[in-house]
Amino acid sequence: MIAHKLFVGVSVAAVCAASLSAQAPSPKARPYVTSKTPWGDPDLQGTYTNKDESGIPFERPSQFTGKTNADVDDEELKELIAERAKAAVQRAPGIGGADTGAGPTHWYENYGAKNSRAWLVVDPADGTIPPATAEANARNAERARQRAGHGPADSPEDRSLYDRCITRGIPGSMMPAIYGNSYEIVQSPGWVAIRYEMVHETRLIPLDARPHVKSRIQTYMGDARGHFEGNTLVVETTNFKAASTYRGASEQLKLIERFKPIGPKAVEWSVTLDDPHTWPRPWTFAMNLTKDSSQSIFEYGCHEGNYGLRDILSAERAADKTSRGGAEDVKP
Amino acid sequence: MRRGLLAVGAVFVAAGVLVAAQQAAPYRAPRGPDGKANLNGIWQALNEGDWDIEGHSAAPGRVMALGAEDAVVPGVGIVEGGPLPYLPAAAAKKKANYEKRLTADPAIKCYLPGVPRAMYLPQPFQIIQSQKHIMMAFQYAGAIRTIYMDEHTPAPADSWMGWSNGHWEGDTLVVDTTGFNDLSWFDRAGNFHSDELHVVERITPASPDHLNYEATIDDKKVFSRPWKMSMTLYRRKEKGARLLEFRCVEFVEDLIYGGLRKK
Numbered sequence: 001m002i003a004h005k006l007f008v009g010v011s012v013a014a015v016c017a018a019s020l021s022a023q024a025p026s027p028k029a030r031p032y033v034t035s036k037t038p039w040g041d042p043d044l045q046g047t048y049t050n051k052d053e054s055g056i057p058f059e060r061p062s063q064f065t066g067k068t069n070a071d072v073d074d075e076e077l078k079e080l081i082a083e084r085a086k087a088a089v090q091r092a093p094g095i096g097g098a099d100t101g102a103g104p105t106h107w108y109e110n111y112g113a114k115n116s117r118a119w120l121v122v123d124p125a126d127g128t129i130p131p132a133t134a135e136a137n138a139r140n141a142e143r144a145r146q147r148a149g150h151g152p153a154d155s156p157e158d159r160s161l162y163d164r165c166i167t168r169g170i171p172g173s174m175m176p177a178i179y180g181n182s183y184e185i186v187q188s189p190g191w192v193a194i195r196y197e198m199v200h201e202t203r204l205i206p207l208d209a210r211p212h213v214k215s216r217i218q219t220y221m222g223d224a225r226g227h228f229e230g231n232t233l234v235v236e237t238t239n240f241k242a243a244s245t246y247r248g249a250s251e252q253l254k255l256i257e258r259f260k261p262i263g264p265k266a267v268e269w270s271v272t273l274d275d276p277h278t279w280p281r282p283w284t285f286a287m288n289l290t291k292d293s294s295q296s297i298f299e300y301g302c303h304e305g306n307y308g309l310r311d312i313l314s315a316e317r318a319a320d321k322t323s324r325g326g327a328e329d330v331k332p
Numbered sequence: 333m334r335r336g337l338l339a340v341g342a343v344f345v346a347a348g349v350l351v352a353a354q355q356a357a358p359y360r361a362p363r364g365p366d367g368k369a370n371l372n373g374i375w376q377a378l379n380e381g382d383w384d385i386e387g388h389s390a391a392p393g394r395v396m397a398l399g400a401e402d403a404v405v406p407g408v409g410i411v412e413g414g415p416l417p418y419l420p421a422a423a424a425k426k427k428a429n430y431e432k433r434l435t436a437d438p439a440i441k442c443y444l445p446g447v448p449r450a451m452y453l454p455q456p457f458q459i460i461q462s463q464k465h466i467m468m469a470f471q472y473a474g475a476i477r478t479i480y481m482d483e484h485t486p487a488p489a490d491s492w493m494g495w496s497n498g499h500w501e502g503d504t505l506v507v508d509t510t511g512f513n514d515l516s517w518f519d520r521a522g523n524f525h526s527d528e529l530h531v532v533e534r535i536t537p538a539s540p541d542h543l544n545y546e547a548t549i550d551d552k553k554v555f556s557r558p559w560k561m562s563m564t565l566y567r568r569k570e571k572g573a574r575l576l577e578f579r580c581v582e583f584v585e586d587l588i589y590g591g592l593r594k595k
Contacts, residue, residue, distance in 0.1 A: 038365035038463075045462060154594035156585040166581050184478065186460050186467045188372045189365060193460040193467050195476055202469045202476045204458055204575055219577040297478065299491035303581045304443045304515075313592035320594065 034231050034261045039189045041207075042231040044259060044267060047296055048183045048289040054110035054176040055084040058285060060119045060127025068125060072118045081115050088113070110178045120285035122270065129283055132248065136278040140248050153316040156309060161244060163309055165199060165302035167220040169244035170237060170255060171271045173201045176287075182295045185259075192226055192233060197297045205235055212238050218251060220244040233259040250277035265291040361503050361537030364461060369503040369537050371459045371466075374568040374575065377452035377545075380407025384521035385561060386414055394434040394520075410452065412560045416523065422554040429522025437520050441588060442580035444475050444492035446516025447509050447531050448547040448561065456568050458575050466498060466505070471575045479507050487511020490527055507533040526553035541567040 034042040064072060072080075092105050105111065121127045132140075150158050161167050168175070173196040174183065180198035187193070192205045205226040212223045221244075222237035237255040245253050256272040270286035273279065364370035380388070387409030393402025418426055429436055439445060445453055453472050460467040464482040469475075479498040487495030487510050495511035514527040530550040538544045543565040550558040586593075 045464070151594065156589050164581060164585070166579055184465070184467075186462045186465050186478075188460045188462055191372070191460055193469065195467065195478065200474055200476060202467070202474060204460070204469055206574075210572075213572075213574075213576075217576065220579060221577065296488075298488060299444070299493055301444055301492050303473075304492065310589060310592065313589055317592055317594070 031231070032262050032264075037187055041187060041189075042228055042233070042261065043187070044185050044192070044233060044261065045187050046185060046291045047293055048185070048267065049109075049181045049292045049295045050174070050176050050183075050269070050287055050289050051109040051181040052114045052290060053116060053287040054113040054178075054181075055088055056115050056117060056120055056287065058120045059129060060121065064118060064127075068127075069117045069119065069122065077115070077118060080118055081113070084115065085112055108178045109181050110176065113176075116288040117286075120287055121283065122286050123272075123284040124281070129247075130279045130281050132278060133276070133280055136248060136250070139250065139277075151316060153312045156313070159309060159312065161220070162199070163312070165306045165309070167201065167244055168196075168199055169240075169246060170203070170221050171246055171257070172244075173198065173221070174269065174289075180300060182292075182297045183289065184297050192235075195297055197300050199302045200300045215239065218242075222253075222255065231261050233257075235259070246273065248278065249273060249275045252277050259289075262288070267291075358503075359538055362540065366463045368461075368463075368500055369505070370461065371505060371535065371537065371543065372461045374456050374458045374573050375543060375565040376454075376456040376568055377563055378566055379410055379452060379563050380405050381410040381452040381561070381563065382449070382454055382519055383407060385409060385411050385519045385523055386416060386521075387411075388521070410561045410563045412562055417556040417559060419554060419556055422524075426522050426524060429517070429524055431522075433520055433522050436522070438516055439520070440584070442473055442584045444473060444516065445470070446492050446512065446518075446525075447477070447494050447496075448533065448549075449516060449518055450475050450477070450493070451533075451545060451547070451565070452563060455578060456573070456575055469575060471578045473578065473580055479505075492516055494529075494531065501534075504534050504536040507531075507535070509533070524554065525549070525551045528553045535565075538564070541569060 034044065037043045037045075060067075088111050092108075092111070119127050121129060124130065147158075153159060156164055161169070162172075167173070177198055182197040184195040185192065186195070190207050192207065194203045194205070196202070201221060203221055203224050205224040207226050207228070209227065210225070212225065217223070218239050218241045220241050223239035224235050224237045226233055226235040228234070235257040237257070238253070240249075240251050240253050240255075242251045245251060246255070253273065253275040256274065258268075258270045258272075260268045260270070262268050267289045268286055269289050270284055272282050272284040274282040361369035364372065383404050384407065388404065388407060390406040391404040393399070393404065395402050416426075434440070439449075439453075444450075450457065450468075450470050450472065453470070455471040457468055457470040460469065464480075466479040466481060468477040468479070475493060477493050477496055479496040481498050484497040485495075490511055490513040492513060492515065494509040496507050496509040498505055498507045500506070509531045510529075512525065512527055512529040512531075514525065514529075517524050528551050532548045532550075534544075534546045534548075536544045544562070545565050546560060546562040548558050548560050549555070
């Protein structure tokens with residue numbers, strides 16, 4: 001019995017330690033060292049989720065002016081999490097569970113998220129995204145000008161790449177969503193593969209320092225190259241298509257991701273966006289990925305079942321008829 | 333004349349001896365870090381199975397405007413034996429599929445290719461081999477399979493690419509896949525399956541740059557008995573070979589949603 005109690009005590013301590021290590025690392029903490037693959041690379045393999053990072057704002061909320069994420073104490077974070085959970089539930093009827101036909105709320109993963117931090121931007125230190133350059137503003141104004149005069153769904157091209165089941169891009173494919181937040185990392189000598197459930201994406205990342213593909217080859221997910229720095233997987237991605245670059249970046253975007261193991265079940269994923277054509281300086285955001293073998297990836301046949309896009313387009317065409325006085329054609 | 337025949341006979345005998353010698357000493361593949369045969373790499377089939385898995389002659393294409401570029405490339409077929417043992421109703425459906433192949437082949441709409449079709453599409457795929465999970469990533473439509481080597485569980489639900497559990501038999505990776513929907517085809521010729529499809533694949537290294545690939549197809553709703561296809565998969569060796577993006581969704585939006593564009 002005593003032994004049993006002792007065991008429980010140790011387990012509680014272990015759980016506390018794990019939850020601490022999942023938060024922003026303190027400078028005193030000894031870095032977590034991963035196990036190795038049979039060929040000696042740090043072993044990051046497994047199924048991860050970041051559903052618990054749902055609802056975290058990019059930028060530092062004004063109530064924390066002057067603070068970094070590390071300055072936010074457990075009590076404050078707990079309150080924030082409770083507020084965000086409440087807000088998510090208030091928004092729920094608009095997503096699922098009510099009369100939307102989008103299914104019951106228990107289908108969704110974004111409720112009760114146990115955020116690891118108060119905001120995402122870690123550099124600059126003030127937690128704000130650098131203002132866009134004049135070049136970027138002009139570029140985005142031109143894009144808006146080209147779109148002017150289009151309705152919300154005149155054609156598939158008026159909808160987002162996500163609506164069209166083409167891609168969420170990178171880092172979009174790893175941003176927490178209302179469902180489909182599972183990721184799978186598999187390694188072989190010289191390679192890391194990352195599979196993303198939502199839309200269905202896979203990145204094949206060579207570790208052999210080969211050069212990027214020629215600049216005329218542009219892809220939605222970019223051309224990724226990786227290497228390990230200690231236990232951390234560093235991935236540099238270039239060769240983006242302008243249509244899929246993140247937050248209005250140019251196709252010159254260089255994206256640097258760091259997958260840093262911070263505990264047996266947690267990896268900190270940080271993303272640096274380096275694009276002088278869009279921001280005067282690189283900036284970085286970070287969140288945690290949590291290992292969860294119960295969240296195996298299931299096929300997301302997005303395009304194959306994309307009734308959403310068809311219905312959006314057909315609803316708009318029906319509305320066109322109504323506005324031309326052809327209401328009798330529109331069935332309720 | 334007689335001497336000529338003798339010479340031909342000698343060649344046949346010699347070829348027979350060669351085949352026997354190959355069978356006698358099976359190729360032993362390089363080991364991966366876990367001691368298993370190493371299947372890592374970028375691979376591609378070089379056959380005409382995607383046009384028609386059965387042996388077929390060259391034939392006109394489906395779209396006249398595309399002329400010779402859309403014509404059917406002839407092939408000896410990847411099905412062992414034959415003809416395919418369709419049940420009577422299924423044979424009629426196969427014929428109907430063929431008649432409407434221009435509109436009904438799911439690959440025309442950029443839908444996921446299913447298994448085994450993904451393996452012999454005319455595009456490369458990459459194997460990322462680890463101890464617990466083996467990933468097969470396909471260039472076509474970003475299709476992907478995870479083969480579970482550690483925990484074998486039944487398919488949670490039906491899907492295009494199915495649910496794959498794998499194990500090793502010597503140097504052969506054996507993959508057992510179930511949980512298919514009934515929507516994918518085996519080829520452009522309308523060969524098809526139901527949601528009862530059960531595929532057992534056997535992948536065996538045959539040289540540093542070749543894999544022997546066999547798939548046994550069992551589908552009691554469609555076929556009167558299991559049947560087998562087999563082919564060679566070739567390593568993509570050229571400098572810089574790699575998978576790129578073939579995201580065909582945007583290429584088919586006009587085909588699928590064109591009628592819903594604002595006029």
